[in-house]
Amino acid sequence: MMKHIPVLLDAVVNALGDIRGAHIVDCTFGAGGYTRAFLNAGADVIAFDRDSTVVPMADEIKSEFGERFTFVPRPFSYLSELPDKYDAIVFDLGISSMQIDNSERGFSFRGNAPLDMRMDSSAQCDNAADLIKKLSVSELTQILRDYGDVSRAGILARAIKDKMPQTTFALRDLIYNPRDIAPVFQALRIAVNDEFGEIRRALSAVPDKLKTNGKCICVTFHSLEDRLVKNTFREWTTVPGAAYMPNVSDAPFSLIKPQTPTSGEVVANPRARSAHMRGVIKIREI
Numbered sequence: 001m002m003k004h005i006p007v008l009l010d011a012v013v014n015a016l017g018d019i020r021g022a023h024i025v026d027c028t029f030g031a032g033g034y035t036r037a038f039l040n041a042g043a044d045v046i047a048f049d050r051d052s053t054v055v056p057m058a059d060e061i062k063s064e065f066g067e068r069f070t071f072v073p074r075p076f077s078y079l080s081e082l083p084d085k086y087d088a089i090v091f092d093l094g095i096s097s098m099q100i101d102n103s104e105r106g107f108s109f110r111g112n113a114p115l116d117m118r119m120d121s122s123a124q125c126d127n128a129a130d131l132i133k134k135l136s137v138s139e140l141t142q143i144l145r146d147y148g149d150v151s152r153a154g155i156l157a158r159a160i161k162d163k164m165p166q167t168t169f170a171l172r173d174l175i176y177n178p179r180d181i182a183p184v185f186q187a188l189r190i191a192v193n194d195e196f197g198e199i200r201r202a203l204s205a206v207p208d209k210l211k212t213n214g215k216c217i218c219v220t221f222h223s224l225e226d227r228l229v230k231n232t233f234r235e236w237t238t239v240p241g242a243a244y245m246p247n248v249s250d251a252p253f254s255l256i257k258p259q260t261p262t263s264g265e266v267v268a269n270p271r272a273r274s275a276h277m278r279g280v281i282k283i284r285e286i
Contacts, residue, residue, distance in 0.1 A: 005269040006033030008219050008277045011259040015279050019043040022087035027076035030096045032057045044068045048076040050120045077198045080205035087214050094221040112169040117192045128188045129166050148187030150180050203232050210282045217279040226276050233280050253280040
């Protein structure tokens with residue numbers, strides 16, 4: 001099993017700057033790498049995670065840092081329900097190494113397991129096998145096309161519906177083009193967990209939940225989620241009004257320079273190779 005290494009941690013910490021006494025929301029607790037770094041740098045942290053398997057790690061950090069750390073065992077779309085404004089809101093999107101490496105979770109095609117793929121395996125919601133059963137061929141085709149850019153998505157969707165795979169190997173063995181295996185698993189995982197819906201709902205809450213001069217940082221791992229974040233940040237940093245009209249106010253946010261992993265980080269953690277860090281600073285209230 002690959003050791004969990006927080007991706008672009010140094011870039012995120014550098015982008016946040018001096019956070020002593022700051023109040024930060026870590027929207028993706030995972031193994032607690034970002035949270036621990038923020039706490040060690042002097043910030044107070046509220047962390048979200050819907051994966052119940054991370055609770056022991058959250059409890060360990062709670063015992064070490066006490067009231068400076070609060071864990072919220074819910075999806076990060078519940079950001080909108082927090083009562084205050086914060087100095088920074090940070091997202092480390094996608095799936096964690098822990099989830100991939102635990103073959104029983106059904107995220108990976110490298111080990112045989114029930115076709116689950118739920119971020120919270122204790123949740124009373126459809127797993128991947130249930131979702132396949134409920135979807136029509138056209139709906140499954142759309143998921144494979146939109147979330148995985150899968151070639152011949154319609155033919156593959158029909159094959160999946162015909163066989164109704166219940167395990168990761170059963171699904172893997174239906175995919176005739178090896179290049180489509182990872183995209184198919186990605187597409188189903190995104191659909192099962194409504195990942196893009198979660199991101200949109202959480203990002204929509206950010207402008208209201210950030211203090212003026214607060215920062216929102218997002219680390220993404222594939223082009224679809226990166227495009228969603230990039231387009232949202234572009235909207236926030238665009239001067240309001242029509243192009244042919246004089247500017248009456250500045251954009252409410254300004255961009256932070258994007259970052260990608262260094263060559264050394266990619267060598268130490270190959271899963272970091274596709275990561276991008278994007279960020280914005282809130283200039284004024286909207």
